[in-house]
Amino acid sequence: MGLFHSKTKLPLTEEIELLAQEEKILISRKRSSPTIFNKLIIFFLSLTVACLIAFGFVLVPTFISIFFLLLVALLKPFNVTRIEKEIIKTRNLKRTKAAELDEMAKKSSELYTELKKKEKESQNKAMDYSSYSPLCAIWDRLTHGYIYNPNALICPYCKANNGLYDMKKPIRYKCPNCNMYVNKNFEKAASYKVSTEKKNQ
Numbered sequence: 001m002g003l004f005h006s007k008t009k010l011p012l013t014e015e016i017e018l019l020a021q022e023e024k025i026l027i028s029r030k031r032s033s034p035t036i037f038n039k040l041i042i043f044f045l046s047l048t049v050a051c052l053i054a055f056g057f058v059l060v061p062t063f064i065s066i067f068f069l070l071l072v073a074l075l076k077p078f079n080v081t082r083i084e085k086e087i088i089k090t091r092n093l094k095r096t097k098a099a100e101l102d103e104m105a106k107k108s109s110e111l112y113t114e115l116k117k118k119e120k121e122s123q124n125k126a127m128d129y130s131s132y133s134p135l136c137a138i139w140d141r142l143t144h145g146y147i148y149n150p151n152a153l154i155c156p157y158c159k160a161n162n163g164l165y166d167m168k169k170p171i172r173y174k175c176p177n178c179n180m181y182v183n184k185n186f187e188k189a190a191s192y193k194v195s196t197e198k199k200n201q
Contacts, residue, residue, distance in 0.1 A: 019094040026087045155182055
């Protein structure tokens with residue numbers, strides 16, 4: 001039972017595979033165990049009969065043969081029961097590991113779905129221009145005010161003003177003018193605004 005005594009932490013998939021192999025080995029041992037014990041019983045029974053014929057009930061070899069015959073006969077069901085317990089233990093452990101693997105896969109799937117949902121919501125919010133009127137966009141372009149606005153969504157490729165975004169964290173959006181994807185970091189934009197204002201002063 002090398003897996004139960006292993007100190008190294010293996011991935012769950014490898015542990016399940018090893019447990020399945022161990023279960024097959026135990027089942028094979030369970031099937032072969034009666035055959036081995038039957039052969040031993042036949043051997044000691046034959047030896048006992050031979051000793052009885054040759055020496056009778058007096059000599060030690062006869063008693064030794066009878067002792068081993070009884071011992072093997074008693075150990076046969078005990079060995080099968082022990083192997084069955086090991087099989088049950090291995091199967092239960094395999095089920096536990098499989099349940100852990102399913103739980104991990106479920107959590108990973110839920111996390112992936114949640115992240116994709118948040119990314120989609122972020123993109124949808126970034127593409128919402130209803131709060132930014134066309135007149136404001138024209139005025140900002142004429143006065144170059146959009147350059148100093150840290151919340152402005154300015155496309156670095158076509159310089160189009162795509163409105164304002166009030167969330168103070170990096171986002172990714174698609175410019176409707178040139179269809180390019182833009183990564184926006186407001187912290188960098190804010191620091192650019194401060195440095196520009198200092199230069200103008």
